[in-house]
Amino acid sequence: MSYPHRSDLETSTRLSRYQGRPEARALDGWERLGGYEALRKACGMSPGEITDVVKASGLRGRGGAGFPTGLKWSFMPEGGDKPHYLCCNADESEPGAFKDREVIRWTPHLLLEGCLIAARAIRAEHVYIYVRGEFFEETKVLNRAVVEAYERGYIGPNVAGTDWSCDVTVHLGAGAYIAGEETGLMNSLSGNRAEPWAKPPFPAQSGVFGMPTTVNNVETLATVPGLIAHGAEWYRQWGSDKSPGTKLWSCSGHLARPGNYEFELGVPLRDIIFGACGGTHSGKAVKAVIPGGSSTAFLAGDELDCATTYEGLQEAGSSLGTASPIVMDASTDIVAAMRRIAQFYAHESCGQCVQCREGTSWVVRILQRIEAGDGAPRDIDTLYDLCEQMTGRTICVLADSVVFPLRSALDKFRADFEARMKQRLFAPAAAAGGSARLATAGV
Amino acid sequence: MADNAMNGSAIELTIDGARVKVPPGTRVIDAAERAGIVVPRYCYHPGIPSRPAQCRVCLVEVEGRPKLEPSCTLPAADGMVVRTASDVVSEARRSVIEFLLVNHPLDCPICDAAGQCMLQDYAYSTNQLESRVNEPKLVMGRDRIADDILYFADRCIICTCCVRFMSDVAEDNVLIVAKRGSKAYIDTFPGRKLDNPFQGNIVDACPVGALVHEDFLFKARAWDMDAAASVCPGCSTGCNVMIETKENQIVRLKPRYNGAVNSYWMCDHGRRCLVMTNRGVRAETPLIRDDDGELRPAGWAEALEWTRGKIEQAGSPGGEAIVSPGASNESLFFLRLLLDRLGIESAGFSVPQGETASLPGVPTLKLRADRAPNVAGAEMFGGERADGELAAATGRPRDGGALVVLDDQLDGAGDSFGEGEGLFLYFGARLPSAARHADAVLPVATFAEMDGTFTNADGRVQRFHQALAPPGIARPAWMVLSRLLASGRNGRAISDIREAFARMAESTPAFAGLTWDGIGLKGASVADSRAAAPEAPAGTAG
Numbered sequence: 001m002s003y004p005h006r007s008d009l010e011t012s013t014r015l016s017r018y019q020g021r022p023e024a025r026a027l028d029g030w031e032r033l034g035g036y037e038a039l040r041k042a043c044g045m046s047p048g049e050i051t052d053v054v055k056a057s058g059l060r061g062r063g064g065a066g067f068p069t070g071l072k073w074s075f076m077p078e079g080g081d082k083p084h085y086l087c088c089n090a091d092e093s094e095p096g097a098f099k100d101r102e103v104i105r106w107t108p109h110l111l112l113e114g115c116l117i118a119a120r121a122i123r124a125e126h127v128y129i130y131v132r133g134e135f136f137e138e139t140k141v142l143n144r145a146v147v148e149a150y151e152r153g154y155i156g157p158n159v160a161g162t163d164w165s166c167d168v169t170v171h172l173g174a175g176a177y178i179a180g181e182e183t184g185l186m187n188s189l190s191g192n193r194a195e196p197w198a199k200p201p202f203p204a205q206s207g208v209f210g211m212p213t214t215v216n217n218v219e220t221l222a223t224v225p226g227l228i229a230h231g232a233e234w235y236r237q238w239g240s241d242k243s244p245g246t247k248l249w250s251c252s253g254h255l256a257r258p259g260n261y262e263f264e265l266g267v268p269l270r271d272i273i274f275g276a277c278g279g280t281h282s283g284k285a286v287k288a289v290i291p292g293g294s295s296t297a298f299l300a301g302d303e304l305d306c307a308t309t310y311e312g313l314q315e316a317g318s319s320l321g322t323a324s325p326i327v328m329d330a331s332t333d334i335v336a337a338m339r340r341i342a343q344f345y346a347h348e349s350c351g352q353c354v355q356c357r358e359g360t361s362w363v364v365r366i367l368q369r370i371e372a373g374d375g376a377p378r379d380i381d382t383l384y385d386l387c388e389q390m391t392g393r394t395i396c397v398l399a400d401s402v403v404f405p406l407r408s409a410l411d412k413f414r415a416d417f418e419a420r421m422k423q424r425l426f427a428p429a430a431a432a433g434g435s436a437r438l439a440t441a442g443v
Numbered sequence: 444m445a446d447n448a449m450n451g452s453a454i455e456l457t458i459d460g461a462r463v464k465v466p467p468g469t470r471v472i473d474a475a476e477r478a479g480i481v482v483p484r485y486c487y488h489p490g491i492p493s494r495p496a497q498c499r500v501c502l503v504e505v506e507g508r509p510k511l512e513p514s515c516t517l518p519a520a521d522g523m524v525v526r527t528a529s530d531v532v533s534e535a536r537r538s539v540i541e542f543l544l545v546n547h548p549l550d551c552p553i554c555d556a557a558g559q560c561m562l563q564d565y566a567y568s569t570n571q572l573e574s575r576v577n578e579p580k581l582v583m584g585r586d587r588i589a590d591d592i593l594y595f596a597d598r599c600i601i602c603t604c605c606v607r608f609m610s611d612v613a614e615d616n617v618l619i620v621a622k623r624g625s626k627a628y629i630d631t632f633p634g635r636k637l638d639n640p641f642q643g644n645i646v647d648a649c650p651v652g653a654l655v656h657e658d659f660l661f662k663a664r665a666w667d668m669d670a671a672a673s674v675c676p677g678c679s680t681g682c683n684v685m686i687e688t689k690e691n692q693i694v695r696l697k698p699r700y701n702g703a704v705n706s707y708w709m710c711d712h713g714r715r716c717l718v719m720t721n722r723g724v725r726a727e728t729p730l731i732r733d734d735d736g737e738l739r740p741a742g743w744a745e746a747l748e749w750t751r752g753k754i755e756q757a758g759s760p761g762g763e764a765i766v767s768p769g770a771s772n773e774s775l776f777f778l779r780l781l782l783d784r785l786g787i788e789s790a791g792f793s794v795p796q797g798e799t800a801s802l803p804g805v806p807t808l809k810l811r812a813d814r815a816p817n818v819a820g821a822e823m824f825g826g827e828r829a830d831g832e833l834a835a836a837t838g839r840p841r842d843g844g845a846l847v848v849l850d851d852q853l854d855g856a857g858d859s860f861g862e863g864e865g866l867f868l869y870f871g872a873r874l875p876s877a878a879r880h881a882d883a884v885l886p887v888a889t890f891a892e893m894d895g896t897f898t899n900a901d902g903r904v905q906r907f908h909q910a911l912a913p914p915g916i917a918r919p920a921w922m923v924l925s926r927l928l929a930s931g932r933n934g935r936a937i938s939d940i941r942e943a944f945a946r947m948a949e950s951t952p953a954f955a956g957l958t959w960d961g962i963g964l965k966g967a968s969v970a971d972s973r974a975a976a977p978e979a980p981a982g983t984a985g
Contacts (some may be wrong), residue, residue: 155795176623193620198496310955351620351627352497361625365578382575389538392510393499433668 005257005276014226014246015219016262019106025141027148029111032166034152038225042117043162050121054224056232058244063089063180064293064321066310071178075204076122076212085208087189087215088115090131090138091173091180094293095344096324099248100218101258104131104138106116107222108145109290112168116159117228122214127168130185133175142170162380177348181396182215184350195350196396196413219248239265243309243320251315253289253327256442258282265310270304273327277424284329288413292321294341295401298334298375317408334413339367340408345402356399359390363402377422456523463519466579470494471514472501473909475497482527482567483536485650486602489516490707491613492804498602500539500565503527511535527567528692544571546581546625548597556652558665563651583628588618588984589637591657591711592646596628599653605629605645612708612804615639629653640800642809643711647697655694658714663689670698671910672964674897676720676769677713678797678888679813681899684709686717686891693717693891693910700967703807704903710800710810719725724743726874726886727915729858738884743916750868750883754927759786759865765851766792766826768815770905770920771895772954773940774887775817775824776947777924778849778870782825784928785845785866790853791829793820811900816890819898823953849920850887853877870920886917893919894940898963898969904957905966 023029030036042050055070076084088111094098103111115127131139146168149155153388157165171189178184179194186208188194207213223245227235236244243265249272252258256278263272269291273279280286286301291308297318299306306316313320328337346360363386387407390399410417450562453464458471461478472482473489485498494515502511507522514525526532543562557769582907583596617637619632631637637785646654675682675696682705687695696717698709728739729746741749764787765861766775782790800810817819822828845866853860856877861867869881872889872948890897892913898904913919921943922936937943942961948954953969961967 178623198513346624349624351623351625352495353499354497354539354542354600355499357601357625357627358545361581362542362545362578364578369578376577379577389535389542393502393535395497 005259005261014262014364015103015110015222015248016260018110018309018424019102019260023107024107024109025105025145027145027152029108030107034229035109035316036113038229039113039154040160042120042228043160043164047123050117050228053227053232054121055080057227057235058232058242059220059223059235060243060310062216062219062223062247063380064094064295064320069216069220071353072204072216072219073118073121073214075202076214077204080212082211083126084122085211085213086115086119086122086124086127087182087185087208087213088127088129088218088221089180089182089185090129090135090142090218092132092135092218092322093175093177093180093348094295094322094324096250096252096290096293096326097322098250098252099260099322099324101135101138103218103222103248104135104142109149110147110222110225111142111218112155114224115168116154116166117224118214118216118221120159120164124214125164125166127166128189128208129168129170130179130189131170131172132180133173135172139170139172146170150251156358176350177344178350178396181398184214184396186213193350196398197350198395216234238264240307240309240311242311247308247323249405250307250322250324251277251327252324252421254280254282254284254286254329254332255327259295263308266307266309268304269299269313272308273304273325274411277327280327280329282329282331284331286327287330287332288328288337288409289332290318290326290405291323292319293324294326294344295397295404296321296413297404299430300412320406334409334416335371338409339364339371341405342367342402345398349398353394353399355390359386359399360402362386363406366383366442370417370420373420375417377418377421380410380414380417410435454521456518456521456525458525458597459527463582465519469519471503471505471512471519471523474519475514475525475527480527482514483561483568485561485600486604488550488608488648488707490804491607491844492613492647493607495603495607498539498600500530500536501717502530502535502539504532512555533569535569536565540569540571541575542566543600544574545576545578547600548580549583550598552976553657553661554595554598555655555661556598556649556665560652562598570831580749581625585629586628587657588629588631588654589642592637592642592658593655593657594629595653595655595885598651598708598914599629600649600651601627601629603629604650605654607653608645609637609639609642612644612802613639613641614803618645624809640710640712641708641802643714644698644708647707656714659695663687663694668694671908673891673907673910674816674899674905675709675713675714675716676816676897677710677814678809678811679768679815679818679900680704680807680809680811681816681903681905681966682709682713682808683898683905684713689912691911692721699964703965704810704899704901704905708802708805709806710802712797712800712810712814720889720891723873725914725917726871726884727917729886729916730881730884732882738879738881743926745916746883746885747923750927751930753866753882754784757785757845759790760844760865760867761786762846762865763787764790764847765849765853766790766821766824766848768792768794768813768816768818768826769804769819769890770821770850771890771893771899771907772817772820772824773895773943773947774849774920774924775820775826776951777921777943778847779824780928781924782847785847787845787847788825790826792826794818798901807901813900816899817897819902820896821901823898823951823969832985837982838977841984845941848878849917870923872917886913886915887920887923888913888917892917893922894945895919895921896959899966903964903966904954904968904969906959906962906964938976940973 010322016023020162053075059069176194181196183196184194203213212273239267249261346364351357387403463478465474479779484501495514496516501514503514586594588594608616636852674688675684683699683701685697728740795814797814802808843864853875860877862881867881869878869884926936
């Protein structure tokens with residue numbers, strides 16, 4: 001079932017099947033539900049065979065970028081005497097996303113099983129689960145599950161009776177958004193500031209502690225046991241050719257039934273919002289939707305007929321991201337919403353790259369001024385130009401994460417921004433004079 | 444040098460239309476320098492190993508790649524076509540500077556770095572005459588980051604060169620970036636103090652005016668200073684430095700690149716040497732003892748003639764000499780000639796001692812216990828090293844022999860030092876009271892006021908150049924000595940340093956084959972004079 005609401009749209013619930021069922025949280029109950037069968041099966045397979053199944057399934061990373069998981073695993077070097085590491089990215093910090101949290105809360109053993117299978121596939125003997133700093137309850141649940149799994153021999157020496165050993169460490173972060181970026185996560189885990197590094201080196205060459213590392217999202221790893229148990233073809237019955245399988249959706253905003261849902265990839269976005277989620281709670285029209293978490297581009301209310309696949313949302317001018325639509329009804333102040341999003345990213349910028357460090361906070365201050373009614377039309381030109389300057393020139397994509405919503409907000413809701421400028425009490429002479437004076441005062 | 448390393452494994456790439464051959468593994472930013480193209484950079488420093496590629500000002504365009512790439516980390520590849528000044532690159536660079544100026548206080552008129560600031564330079568070169576920023580600036584304030592270093596957070600561009608100098612080169616992880624985003628600033632690690640003998644280098648590593656020596660604060664504008672290449676007199680390592688002067692006073696010593704000695708750095712003790720160089724009452728004019736036994740000032744011609752007469756009169760009486768390990772090789776050489784004339788065999792010198800320190804990232808850079816620049820030279824010209832205060836030991840009446848002192852402060856000498864029959868010549872930059880019994884005081888220049896060479900502890904002979912005018916009519920000791928000896932069999936006086944060096948080299952086996960021009964600004968090893976000194980990478984701050 002989905003949690004906390006049920007949806008008629010659900011053709012299949014694979015990942016979220018046991019969410020809301022307390023017995024799945026403990027190992028005994030989890031085993032009764034068929035838990036760790038897939039791990040036993042995987043232990044009879046070679047690392048290459050496991051990777052081949054995942055490759056064949058077409059599973060794409062659920063952390064937002066959608067990189068093919070099997071391909072990522074195959075980057076890990078063959079041979080060599082360096083230890084390999086698997087990092088599970090449970091630093092779910094994208095505003096709007098709360099799917100990984102539910103996976104950990106309700107089915108911690110599903111995640112552990114996925115971690116162990118993936119670790120076997122990449123020949124790792126240590127798994128780090130990097131949990132977001134604020135996830136205290138989730139860490140408790142996960143720690144309890146790890147202890148149980150150690151006691152029953154699923155983790156530790158001779159996993160499930162094989163000659164392969166694997167340890168799992170749960171690490172609680174300190175709550176920085178950027179620690180969810182894979183190189184930032186590895187830096188943080190290594191004891192450094194959570195700052196992304198410029199690739200190369202790629203994680204598969206030199207990751208956490210300088211060793212070959214694979215970083216996978218919680219949902220990605222939680223999908224793996226099902227793939228191993230049932231095979232790639234079984235998984236491909238859902239979704240499209242390029243985006244196979246099912247996906248967890250964290251739906252929030254002005255919805256009648258917000259929550260976590262699981263849908264087959266490709267369901268029209270309109271059906272998710274108006275079907276499963278029951279439309280807006282106010283009954284007002286949908287003004288805008290950010291479909292994939294706050295770092296993706298806005299879709300206007302009339303653009304919701306797109307298919308929710310990676311490629312479908314890309315065609316619509318946005319992206320699937322973490323599949324976390326934030327729905328805004330007609331009462332929404334887009335300028336304020338955009339300002340708040342930009343504020344988040346300015347606050348979370350690690351401060352390495354100039355474009356991001358200075359650009360994000362500059363964008364915030366321009367938006368604040370527009371919001372306060374002090375904007376001038378040329379501010380919109382400046383914002384467009386900043387979008388250009390902040391795209392694709394930094395180590396990670398945090399700067400781009402402001403640009404996607406900002407540029408689309410300006411494109412689609414320009415009138416909202418311009419309307420703010422007309423609200424000035426003493427416009428336009430005072431505005432022009434004030435701006436000119438400030439402009440001469442400083443760069 | 445580069446051509447030898449090529450041998451088939453060379454990579455050839457095109458940068459701004461110029462074809463460049465570089466060894467494998469070279470980064471594009473370094474390859475560009477070989478073609479004479481300096482790509483702007485902040486966070487890249489050739490002396491700091493880590494390259495975070497975070498300032499984004501060195502982005503270049505690479506044909507066939509969708510995004511601009513940071514040239515500091517991008518490895519050069521065969522056939523790569525790089526553009527460092529295309530429209531896209533220029534626009535990206537302009538925008539980086541614009542971003543950096545969003546919160547920059549633009550306090551250039553009161554900033555010590557003005558005129559030597561990479562932010563200022565690039566802002567002018569990208570022609571940013573107008574601002575689009577209507578927002579109030581973030582104000583961060585300033586902080587005393589070490590006892591003698593101030594940190595102006597508003598000016599900081601978070602290139603982290605200082606942090607990485609401390610972590611990578613000094614291997615002393617004291618500095619950190621605190622907070623993040625536009626509120627990020629540099630600070631010491633909580634509970635720790637920046638207290639490292641090499642910490643002054645963070646000021647040099649800072650490409651802007653964020654880190655400032657309190658010593659230098661508001662002391663001089665970059666354009667009011669003159670500079671001369673020199674060698675640090677602080678210890679026997681002989682770090683290559685630039686002496687920066689204003690109004691005939693040294694205001695700052697800065698390290699000058701020499702890969703064989705100090706790389707890009709120097710120690711704080713060396714930086715503080717300028718204080719003692721500027722200080723003290725100087726001997727400005729020759730003094731000779733007239734017939735009624737009083738020292739009186741004289742011009743050079745008179746003083747030298749008088750002294751020459753005394754030397755003739757004395758013949759070869761033997762005696763003692765005190766020399767200085769801070770005197771140049773040339774001065775020590777010509778003094779040796781004088782001592783030979785007087786039949787003086789022993790020339791003692793003492794070396795001030797101090798604590799040692801080393802910089803882990805540069806094995807050849809050490810603050811040595813011997814706090815004098817030319818200990819090796821003093822030994823080479825027949826000096827005998829003595830422990831403790833030499834003057835006290837030698838401080839006795841002359842007993843009819845000669846006593847010659849070259850630039851020793853005569854610390855610890857008693858009232859009767861040099862009293863008695865015989866000849867007492869004092870060649871010195873300063874006039875210590877212990878020289879009161881000298882027959883002639885001949886004022887000489889300090890190392891900063893003359894050209895010359897020092898030989899460092901590793902046997903490397905290095906040139907230093909005149910940065911200041913000597914006070915009064917003081918002259919370099921080698922010049923004074925050469926004129927003093929010029930009559931008779933020693934021929935004419937030498938007043939050109941090339942000639943002085945050549946004269947020294949021809950009669951000193953260790954210097955055989957070396958010439959003033961040949962050893963260049965990087966010096967040459969006395970032990971192996973054929974070895975060529977490595978040149979600094981082009982375009983790096985020297």
